[in-house]
Amino acid sequence: MNFTEGVERMNKNQYLRSIPSIDVLLLHERVQKLINHTSKDLVLYILRELIEEYRKSVLNESFEGPKPMSNEDFINLLESRSKQFTGQNLKRVINATGVVLHTNLGRAVFGENMKEKFWEVLSNYSNLELNLDTGKRGSRYEPLVEKIKYLTKGEDELVVNNNAAAVMLVLSSVAKDKEVIVSRGELVEIGGAFRIPDVMEQSGAKLVEVGTTNKTNERDYESKINEETGALLKVHTSNYKILGFTQDVSLETLVNLGKENHVPVIEDLGSGVLLDLEKYGLSHEPTVQESVAAGTDIVTFSGDKLLGGPQAGIIVGKKEWIDKMKKNPLTRAFRIDKMTVAALDIVFSYYVQGNHIEESIPSLKALSMNYGDLQKKAQKLKSVLDRIGNEEMVIHTRKDESQVGGGSLPLERMQTEVVVIEFIKSSVARVEEGLRKLEVPIIARIKDKSLLLDVRTIKEEDFLLIMENFTQVLEKHGNG
Numbered sequence: 001m002n003f004t005e006g007v008e009r010m011n012k013n014q015y016l017r018s019i020p021s022i023d024v025l026l027l028h029e030r031v032q033k034l035i036n037h038t039s040k041d042l043v044l045y046i047l048r049e050l051i052e053e054y055r056k057s058v059l060n061e062s063f064e065g066p067k068p069m070s071n072e073d074f075i076n077l078l079e080s081r082s083k084q085f086t087g088q089n090l091k092r093v094i095n096a097t098g099v100v101l102h103t104n105l106g107r108a109v110f111g112e113n114m115k116e117k118f119w120e121v122l123s124n125y126s127n128l129e130l131n132l133d134t135g136k137r138g139s140r141y142e143p144l145v146e147k148i149k150y151l152t153k154g155e156d157e158l159v160v161n162n163n164a165a166a167v168m169l170v171l172s173s174v175a176k177d178k179e180v181i182v183s184r185g186e187l188v189e190i191g192g193a194f195r196i197p198d199v200m201e202q203s204g205a206k207l208v209e210v211g212t213t214n215k216t217n218e219r220d221y222e223s224k225i226n227e228e229t230g231a232l233l234k235v236h237t238s239n240y241k242i243l244g245f246t247q248d249v250s251l252e253t254l255v256n257l258g259k260e261n262h263v264p265v266i267e268d269l270g271s272g273v274l275l276d277l278e279k280y281g282l283s284h285e286p287t288v289q290e291s292v293a294a295g296t297d298i299v300t301f302s303g304d305k306l307l308g309g310p311q312a313g314i315i316v317g318k319k320e321w322i323d324k325m326k327k328n329p330l331t332r333a334f335r336i337d338k339m340t341v342a343a344l345d346i347v348f349s350y351y352v353q354g355n356h357i358e359e360s361i362p363s364l365k366a367l368s369m370n371y372g373d374l375q376k377k378a379q380k381l382k383s384v385l386d387r388i389g390n391e392e393m394v395i396h397t398r399k400d401e402s403q404v405g406g407g408s409l410p411l412e413r414m415q416t417e418v419v420v421i422e423f424i425k426s427s428v429a430r431v432e433e434g435l436r437k438l439e440v441p442i443i444a445r446i447k448d449k450s451l452l453l454d455v456r457t458i459k460e461e462d463f464l465l466i467m468e469n470f471t472q473v474l475e476k477h478g479n480g
C-alpha cells in the first residue's frame, strides 16, 4: 500500500462516516414537515435511495470525489427529490428554439380549441368500441375511418401507436418470409434506433437492396423481382437529402412495376402531410393524397409530425391489405389508446373543415408565419424584455433561420426574426441553464455567446412569463 492509497482510504472512510443515520434525520424539523405533507413511507424511500447513491459514489470515486455531507445537505437533497414524486415531471416548457416539431420537446402541440372536446371524451365514458347505431361491439378505428378515407381517398385505414409500428406491421402482414426490395439510397435511420434494415428483420421480411447510395433505376428493381418478392418499399428520406449526381425511381414507375408483377408497393412517407406546404413558401413535400392517387397499395405516416396531431402511425391502403393487417396479432400489440383516437378524431375534423386550418393546428400556424409578422412579434418580445431594465442584458433583434424539425424537410430553412440577448458579465451558458431549470423552463439556443429566442415557436401569451423568468435568473446568476 502506498501513501496515496492510504489517503484515499482514509478519506473514503471519513466520507462514509459522515453519512447520517436515518433515525437522526427523521427527527429533524424539516423532515417531519415533509412527512406531514407526503408520507413517512416516501421519505424513508428517498432517504435510503440518497444514502445508497452517496455510498456508491464514495466507493467508486477517487478521494477527490464527493465531499462529506452534512445532515442539512441530505435534507436539501431529500426535499428536492421529493418533488420528483409529488409533482409533475412532464411539464410545459417554452420552446424558444424555433424548431417547430422538436422531438425532444414533444413534437406537435395541440390547439387551445381541442381542450374542451378532448377532455370531455376522456373524463367520461365513450363509445370507443360500441357502435351506437347497432348497439353492438364496434371498432375503435371507426370514429376515424370515414374522415381519413375522405381526406386521403384511400380504400381503408388502420392506426397504430407510431409510424415505426406502422412500418413493422405492414411488412409483417404483407411480406413475412418474403423479399422486400428497397433502394440503397433509402435505407435510412430515423433516430431512436429505428433503422429500416432492422425493422425489416424484426418483421420477418427479407431485405433485398438494390442500386447504390446515390443512384437507383427501374432496372435495378426489375432485375430482383421473382416469386419470392413480397413487396416493393419506398421510404421517403425525410431526414436527409442526397444532392448532386443522383437518380431515384418515381413512385409512379414503382407502382407500374408492382402492378405488372402483381407485387404490392408500400410507401413510408414519414412525415405525412395532407396539404401542400408550398403555400407556406416551403418546398413541396409529397402529400398522402398524392401517394394514394399514384396507386400505392399501402402508405404509412406519422401523426405527430407535419400532420400536427398526437403520436400515431397511420396506415392508408387497399382493403385487401388492411384486412390482412387487422388479423395480425401485432395490430393488437400496437393498438392506440383512446386518448389518441380522441385527439386524431378532433384533428381530422379540422382538416375536413379545411379553411383556416392554421388556426386549429399550432404547428401549421408556426410554419405559416411570414417574416413580417415574425419581425413584429420579435419587436414586441424585445420591448417586454426591455422593461426589465437590467443593464446586464443587451437586447436586439435580427434575422435568423428556423427549422421544421421532426426529421421533416431537413434542408428547409425558414426566415425568422430572433431576439438576441448578450450578457455583459454573466456567462450565457449559465443563464441558459438557469432558464432551463425554472418552474416553466425556457429552452433557448446559444449562438456566438448570445442567447437567441426565436419567436416562431413562442406563444405571445408567454411573453410576460419570459420576462419574469429572466428577472429571476438574473437575480440568481446575474452577478456571477
Ligand SMILES: *Cc1c(COP(=O)(O)O)cnc(C)c1O
Residues within 6 Å of the ligand: 162, 163, 164, 165, 167, 190, 194, 235, 236, 237, 238, 239, 268, 269, 270, 271, 301, 302, 303, 304, 312, 313, 406, 407
Ligand atoms: C419519422 C419517421 C418514421 C418514424 O415515425 P414515428 O411516428 O416517429 O414512429 C418512420 N419513417 C420515416 C421515413 C420517418 O420520417
